[in-house]
Amino acid sequence: MRLILLGPPGAGKGTQAQRLVAKYGIVQLSTGDMLRAAVNAGTPIGREVADIMARGALCPDEIVVGIVEGRIQEPDARKGFILDGFPRTVPQAVALDRMLQRHGVSLDAVLELRVDEAALMRRIETRIAEMKARGEAVRDDDNAEALRRRLIAFREQTAPLIAYYQLQGVLRTVDGMAPIPDVTEAIDKVLSSGPKPAKSSKASTPSRAVPAPSAKPAAKGRRPANARPAAKAKPARKPKSKIGKKSARGAATRRKLAPARKSAAAKRKVRAGGRRR
Numbered sequence: 001m002r003l004i005l006l007g008p009p010g011a012g013k014g015t016q017a018q019r020l021v022a023k024y025g026i027v028q029l030s031t032g033d034m035l036r037a038a039v040n041a042g043t044p045i046g047r048e049v050a051d052i053m054a055r056g057a058l059c060p061d062e063i064v065v066g067i068v069e070g071r072i073q074e075p076d077a078r079k080g081f082i083l084d085g086f087p088r089t090v091p092q093a094v095a096l097d098r099m100l101q102r103h104g105v106s107l108d109a110v111l112e113l114r115v116d117e118a119a120l121m122r123r124i125e126t127r128i129a130e131m132k133a134r135g136e137a138v139r140d141d142d143n144a145e146a147l148r149r150r151l152i153a154f155r156e157q158t159a160p161l162i163a164y165y166q167l168q169g170v171l172r173t174v175d176g177m178a179p180i181p182d183v184t185e186a187i188d189k190v191l192s193s194g195p196k197p198a199k200s201s202k203a204s205t206p207s208r209a210v211p212a213p214s215a216k217p218a219a220k221g222r223r224p225a226n227a228r229p230a231a232k233a234k235p236a237r238k239p240k241s242k243i244g245k246k247s248a249r250g251a252a253t254r255r256k257l258a259p260a261r262k263s264a265a266a267k268r269k270v271r272a273g274g275r276r277r
Contacts, residue, residue: 001026001080001191002105004087006161007113008154009147010124011176012183016113017082019184026080034067035059036139056146058088058153065095072103089157090164110165111187113176117151 001024005013017028035053038046045067049059068086071077087093100106124147131138165171172190174183 001108002100003081003108004083004110004165005113006110006158006165006171007176008115008117008120008158009150010120010127011113011115012180013084013113015180016111016183016187017084020082020187023188024080026082027076028082028084029068029071029077029086030084031064031068031086032084034071035064038067056149056153058157061089061092061095064088065092065099068096069099072099087161090160093161093164107170109172109191110161110170111190112162112171112173113183114173115176119177120151121147 003020003026005017007013014030017030020026021028035046035049039050039053040046045063049063052059064086068083072081083096087096121144124142125144128138128142128144162171172187174186174190176183178186
């Protein structure tokens with residue numbers, strides 16, 4: 001079984017991981033523990049991330065991904081593992097998916113321990129006080145101010161993983177504020193219920209193109225049903241007369257005056273003849 005425990009710092013991921021290890025016989029892979037071991041051993045990676053961890057900031061992706069990929073290839077991780085504290089960002093989750101695919105394995109579930117941040121702050125402060133009262137060593141990054149910065153980083157960078165794994169259908173959410181035995185029981189129930197179908201995104205699924213129905217050839221002598229009726233031919237206009245209205249009126253006037261003009265011309269001839277005599 002391959003699991004991821006997802007939740008803000010102090011949500012109880014480490015406690016629940018130990019119980020899952022005992023029940024399923026798998027190993028817990030805590031990136032925080034692996035990085036702290038590298039710091040204590042003084043390895044090159046440890047020296048590189050020492051200051052980053054002291055500030056409560058997130059380590060570079062390439063460092064964390066490289067540590068996890070090397071760890072899951074060890075013999076004790078072949079039966080299964082629990083990732084605690086990794087992935088922290090969506091790019092790390094994408095890198096993890098590709099890594100698991102290269103090794104031919106996949107995740108069975110991502111367990112989200114949902115908690116109230118205000119109550120979580122009080123829980124951490126109480127735990128630190130109890131550790132100091134017992135004389136136990138407290139880590140440099142295990143204090144209220146560092147926790148506050150880590151909570152802000154979780155909201156900004158890690159919380160988007162909830163939607164990422166929910167779309168894949170592997171997210172399981174339990175109440176992390178319940179008593180520890182109740183949280184363990186809730187985890188057992190969601191793991192025994194089996195995987196949920198992945199939710200598909202309509203926007204990312206290309207829709208199949210529906211072929212347009214082929215048009216049948218129209219029968220001879222018949223007009224297709226969807227054809228528009230042919231426009232009626234307009235009658236040709238009669239050519240306009242070259243003679244305008246004014247010319248027509250002038251012609252009529254000349255016809256009326258023609259007899260009078262002939263009479264005047266005849267009189268002029270008679271007069272001219274008498275003069276010749």
